Amino acid sequence: MARSVIPYSYRPGNSLLHRLPAGLKFLGLLGISLATFFFGPWALAGAAALILAGSLIAGIKPWELFCGSRMLLISAGLVVLIRSVQFTPLGFDTEGCVAGLVFAGVLMVSFCAASLLFSVTTMAELRDSAAKAEGLLLIAAAALLKPLKPSWSRAVSERRKKPVIALVLTLMLGFLPRFFEIWNTSEEAYRARGGRKGIKQILVLVPLVSERMLETAGETAAAFEARGSLL
Amino acid sequence: MENTTAAPAAVNPKRKAVFGLVHTALFAALIAGGTFIAIPLPFSPVPIVLQNFFALLSGLVLGPFLGAAAVALYLLAGALGAPIFAGAAGGFVQFLQPSGGFLWGYLLGAIAAGLITGCPVARRNVSRIRIAAAAVAGLLLVYIPGIIQLKFVLDIGWAGAATAGFLPFIIGDAVKGAAAVLITPRLRRIVSDQVHG
Amino acid sequence: MAETVFSLRNITKIFPNGNRALNGVNLDIAAGECLIIAGSNGSGKTLLMRILAGLSDPTEGEILFKNRPAGQHTRELRSFLGFVFQDADAQMLGETVAEDAAFGPKNLGLSAAGQRAEDSLKAMGLEDKKAYSPRRLSGGEKRRLAVAGVLAMGCETVIMDEPFANLDWPGVVQVLEAIRSLKEAGKTVIILTHELEKVLAMADRLVILDKGHIRGSGRPEEVLDRLKPEYGIRDPRKSYAAAGDCTWLDR
Amino acid sequence: MAETVFSLRNITKIFPNGNRALNGVNLDIAAGECLIIAGSNGSGKTLLMRILAGLSDPTEGEILFKNRPAGQHTRELRSFLGFVFQDADAQMLGETVAEDAAFGPKNLGLSAAGQRAEDSLKAMGLEDKKAYSPRRLSGGEKRRLAVAGVLAMGCETVIMDEPFANLDWPGVVQVLEAIRSLKEAGKTVIILTHELEKVLAMADRLVILDKGHIRGSGRPEEVLDRLKPEYGIRDPRKSYAAAGDCTWLDR
Numbered sequence: 001m002a003r004s005v006i007p008y009s010y011r012p013g014n015s016l017l018h019r020l021p022a023g024l025k026f027l028g029l030l031g032i033s034l035a036t037f038f039f040g041p042w043a044l045a046g047a048a049a050l051i052l053a054g055s056l057i058a059g060i061k062p063w064e065l066f067c068g069s070r071m072l073l074i075s076a077g078l079v080v081l082i083r084s085v086q087f088t089p090l091g092f093d094t095e096g097c098v099a100g101l102v103f104a105g106v107l108m109v110s111f112c113a114a115s116l117l118f119s120v121t122t123m124a125e126l127r128d129s130a131a132k133a134e135g136l137l138l139i140a141a142a143a144l145l146k147p148l149k150p151s152w153s154r155a156v157s158e159r160r161k162k163p164v165i166a167l168v169l170t171l172m173l174g175f176l177p178r179f180f181e182i183w184n185t186s187e188e189a190y191r192a193r194g195g196r197k198g199i200k201q202i203l204v205l206v207p208l209v210s211e212r213m214l215e216t217a218g219e220t221a222a223a224f225e226a227r228g229s230l231l
Numbered sequence: 232m233e234n235t236t237a238a239p240a241a242v243n244p245k246r247k248a249v250f251g252l253v254h255t256a257l258f259a260a261l262i263a264g265g266t267f268i269a270i271p272l273p274f275s276p277v278p279i280v281l282q283n284f285f286a287l288l289s290g291l292v293l294g295p296f297l298g299a300a301a302v303a304l305y306l307l308a309g310a311l312g313a314p315i316f317a318g319a320a321g322g323f324v325q326f327l328q329p330s331g332g333f334l335w336g337y338l339l340g341a342i343a344a345g346l347i348t349g350c351p352v353a354r355r356n357v358s359r360i361r362i363a364a365a366a367v368a369g370l371l372l373v374y375i376p377g378i379i380q381l382k383f384v385l386d387i388g389w390a391g392a393a394t395a396g397f398l399p400f401i402i403g404d405a406v407k408g409a410a411a412v413l414i415t416p417r418l419r420r421i422v423s424d425q426v427h428g
Numbered sequence: 429m430a431e432t433v434f435s436l437r438n439i440t441k442i443f444p445n446g447n448r449a450l451n452g453v454n455l456d457i458a459a460g461e462c463l464i465i466a467g468s469n470g471s472g473k474t475l476l477m478r479i480l481a482g483l484s485d486p487t488e489g490e491i492l493f494k495n496r497p498a499g500q501h502t503r504e505l506r507s508f509l510g511f512v513f514q515d516a517d518a519q520m521l522g523e524t525v526a527e528d529a530a531f532g533p534k535n536l537g538l539s540a541a542g543q544r545a546e547d548s549l550k551a552m553g554l555e556d557k558k559a560y561s562p563r564r565l566s567g568g569e570k571r572r573l574a575v576a577g578v579l580a581m582g583c584e585t586v587i588m589d590e591p592f593a594n595l596d597w598p599g600v601v602q603v604l605e606a607i608r609s610l611k612e613a614g615k616t617v618i619i620l621t622h623e624l625e626k627v628l629a630m631a632d633r634l635v636i637l638d639k640g641h642i643r644g645s646g647r648p649e650e651v652l653d654r655l656k657p658e659y660g661i662r663d664p665r666k667s668y669a670a671a672g673d674c675t676w677l678d679r
Numbered sequence: 680m681a682e683t684v685f686s687l688r689n690i691t692k693i694f695p696n697g698n699r700a701l702n703g704v705n706l707d708i709a710a711g712e713c714l715i716i717a718g719s720n721g722s723g724k725t726l727l728m729r730i731l732a733g734l735s736d737p738t739e740g741e742i743l744f745k746n747r748p749a750g751q752h753t754r755e756l757r758s759f760l761g762f763v764f765q766d767a768d769a770q771m772l773g774e775t776v777a778e779d780a781a782f783g784p785k786n787l788g789l790s791a792a793g794q795r796a797e798d799s800l801k802a803m804g805l806e807d808k809k810a811y812s813p814r815r816l817s818g819g820e821k822r823r824l825a826v827a828g829v830l831a832m833g834c835e836t837v838i839m840d841e842p843f844a845n846l847d848w849p850g851v852v853q854v855l856e857a858i859r860s861l862k863e864a865g866k867t868v869i870i871l872t873h874e875l876e877k878v879l880a881m882a883d884r885l886v887i888l889d890k891g892h893i894r895g896s897g898r899p900e901e902v903l904d905r906l907k908p909e910y911g912i913r914d915p916r917k918s919y920a921a922a923g924d925c926t927w928l929d930r
């Protein structure tokens with residue numbers, strides 16, 4: 001079915017969360033993924049509450065954050081199931097079940113956190129923040145190099161003018177929702193021409209989507225050039 | 232199938248640079264998109280993933296430099312917190328996990344595959360046999376850092392590490408390799424056409 | 429009166445951002461009729477047809493296919509209904525032009541899929557490009573392929589979304605010929621277009637959509653007589669100049 | 680005689696599969712002229728303009744921009760030349776309509792990029808959709824955005840590839856208005872289209888491409904007088920019926 005929400009895609013809005021600096025939001029994402037990993041269930045609950053509050057502030061229905069996570073839900077469910085079952089002898093493993101649930105929780109929370117981040121931050125904002133960060137790192141590197149290799153130091157500090165890493169990083173994140181969109185439209189086209197679900201669908205769609213993504217990349221490059229970017 | 236005479240020799244260096252960036256970003260995104268399919272195994276901390284397929288494809292299609300760059304970009308984005316490692320995990324701590332060695336393995340695999348197939352701009356057509364060899368090398372090299380880290384993090388023997396980190400994936404990886412061999416020529420042709428303008 | 433093949437009942441579509449793209453649309457489509465749906469950009473034409481074809485779900489309302497809810501027999505619906513997408517790029521599935529055209533008939537298990545594909549490619553003037561990758565075609569050639577791929581399926585009902593966009597004049601004539609032979613074979617044709625002057629002579633009925641409401645439905649002349657400017661449609665019986673701008677004809 | 684801004688010299692494009700898509704095309708474009716390039720599907724119009732814009736390299740031939748090889752001044756070229764792509768989807772780069780329209784002016788470092796974007800969105804009737812994601816727009820709305828995004832760049836030369844495809848009549852009028860004000864500001868406009876009847880009155884010159892050769896170039900009336908059927912162009916001075924098919928006007 002055609003989805004009206006696409007994973008990792010931006011949702012226009014003007015909430016507090018939308019207006020927060022992109023770098024800060026990205027740090028928040030990093031924090032959540034670290035906290036849930038190191039501090040287990042409590043951090044998990046805290047993070048979940050934070051994300052819930054965030055989605056409400058941003059005017060996004062919380063369940064919409066899960067969009068596109070069907071595969072993930074299945075795999076999380078499988079983990080819980082597998083951890084809960086003792087094989088020799090057959091029985092229920094409570095400890096394993098809890099560990100499985102925590103693991104599944106970590107998966108879902110980090111997914112939703114990212115989903116929320118991408119919903120309220122445009123790639124242009126992210127690029128500007130990442131470019132700033134890259135610039136700071138390069139300045140630091142240049143300062144460190146100065147006493148050792150002055151010529152390298154100058155070269156490093158020159159690179160600040162073209163923050164390449166920031167550019168490819170945001171380009172990549174921008175391609176992510178395109179991946180799902182193209183998958184969706186290709187699936188629609190496939191069904192509209194009588195294609196059936198199943199293994200054949202995967203066999204047709206994987207090469208098709210790879211090819212279409214590559215074409216999209218080519219078009220994006222041309223559009224960037226024609227519209228004055230990547231100079 | 233399009234028959235091919237020699238592609239025009241001259242490549243506009245600026246276009247090459249622009250497409251270098253865009254193709255790197257694109258393949259990193261494809262590897263990341265693979266996160267949506269991760270099947271956990273009951274007896275191993277290493278899941279079956281689609282990401283090694285796309286990492287391999289990066290090397291096969293883009294060649295050693297950009298293939299490696301695509302994987303590196305993916306690893307960077309994941310390390311920074313984007314939930315794009317197996318099962319939508321994110322953050323640099325994933326490198327310390329039992330399965331973290333495979334992440335370095337992607338890099339190694341892409342480089343190896345890319346070295347065998349070469350850059351698509353210079354070598355538009357590569358024989359299927361060569362691509363198949365590259366795919367096998369690319370798939371297998373992923374396991375070297377993968378199994379080593381698995382052994383030391385879980386503190387198990389080499390046999391145990393191989394049972395948890397290699398045997399369960401053979402069939403799946405063979406299918407991925409076959410699929411990669413099938414679509415690589417088509418994708419390399421597109422990449423070459425794009426860069427040649 | 430011919431049998432009703434599709435019946436859209438009170439179709440409403442509200443997007444998550446609150447946009448009411450369709451508002452209680454009722455539309456019956458009779459077997460064998462040639463229907464044109466017109467209306468300004470964003471009025472909901474494509475969306476309505478996507479809902480009819482089961483590619484998008486309405487927020488409210490139901491779709492009847494041969495008097496039964498369409499969801500109950502998707503399989504039959506698929507082979508009954510062909511859809512030429514507005515975005516030709518989104519529709520390409522094959523590795524070569526020939527493969528793409530044969531994709532539909534093969535999936536439907538039709539005999540002589542290759543022959544059908546060949547015939548429809550020929551009808552759309554693409555016989556020279558059979559070995560091409562669809563992605564290498566020009567804009568108009570892509571549109572031709574999109575039409576050919578659906579014609580090859582031999583469906584009872586064909587929806588064409590902007591079939592004339594990017595086509596040169598011979599291409600327009602080829603599409604018109606295709607529509608004519610579909611009509612002669614008694615098939616149902618639904619055309620969404622802004623270029624009424626090209627195709628209105630073929631139409632049994634003209635439907636006007638405006639902001640998700642149906643504003644008119646009936647014999648083309650009658651509907652055109654009651655046209656309002658906000659519908660975004662130029663009356664094709666009037667010259668371009670009369671429609672409010674200086675183009676060739678008034679210079 | 681006005682200064683020549685672009686000069687295409689003996690442009691030939693041969694694709695790896697041997698397709699000779701352009702064959703020694705020579706074309707000079709004068710500052711301030713409004714040029715229409717027409718020709719059948721696949722005749723090479725889009726390709727020629729991509730080469731002019733430096734988005735594709737010719738197999739042979741050279742492109743002069745202000746009498747110097749175009750490669751020498753890319754940045755100047757970029758801010759000088761705007762290109763509305765034939766495939767509007769391919770052109771969208773921003774996450775919202777407003778951001779997309781501001782993308783060009785921002786990159787060129789123009790002052791008041793936001794205001795420029797806003798003005799051009801208004802000119803193309805998209806002011807209500809500013810907060811939308813470009814991917815959620817209808818086909819015609821995407822075309823409007825593609826045009827708006829380039830108008831916002833304020834380039835001296837604007838290429839529009841099929842600007843009327845998928846547009847409703849008010850949209851056509853808006854594009855015509857935009858072309859008119861570009862002309863009034865002394866800018867150069869190049870339009871590739873099959874819909875001559877809509878825009879020919881604006882043109883100073885009509886160029887016909889056929890299988891990668893230029894078959895005619897000059898004042899529109901003169902070029903039309905020497906039209907051959909294989910060029911795939913309908914003479915807009917004749918009725919649809921006279922062009923060989925039954926459409927509205929002859930029924």
Ligand SMILES: Nc1ncnc2c1ncn2[C@@H]1O[C@H](COP(=O)(O)OP(=O)(O)OP(=O)(O)O)[C@@H](O)[C@H]1O
Pocket residue numbers: 004443444445447449467468469470471472473474475476514815816817818819820845847
């Ligand atoms: N996900 C969405 N959220 C909000 N609005 C949407 C979404 N998807 C589409 N729309 C809007 O729905 C409206 C109907 O679009 P549709 O494509 O049906 O128009 P159309 O009549 O086919 O127009 P055109 O003549 O330009 O092709 C458009 O205004 C579009 O912006």
Ligand SMILES: Nc1ncnc2c1ncn2[C@@H]1O[C@H](COP(=O)(O)OP(=O)(O)OP(=O)(O)O)[C@@H](O)[C@H]1O
Pocket residue numbers: 424564565566567568569594596694695696698700718719720721722723724725726727765
């Ligand atoms: N990579 C390629 N290999 C071979 N032929 C190609 C390739 N790319 C494009 N072509 C061909 O080049 C020709 C010129 O295409 P172009 O897009 O310029 O046509 P056009 O005049 O713009 O047509 P339309 O009116 O349909 O937009 C087409 O016939 C197309 O099939």
Ligand SMILES: O=C(O)CCCC[C@@H]1SC[C@@H]2NC(=O)N[C@@H]21
Pocket residue numbers: 277278279280281283316317325330331333334373400403404
């Ligand atoms: O993201 C991670 O945590 C790494 C997962 C590694 C999975 C490995 S890659 C090679 C092998 N083949 C699979 O399908 N899974 C494993």
Ligand SMILES: [Mg+2]
Pocket residue numbers: 473474475514589817818819
């Ligand atoms: Mg539409």
Ligand SMILES: [Mg+2]
Pocket residue numbers: 566567568724725726765840
């Ligand atoms: Mg074209």
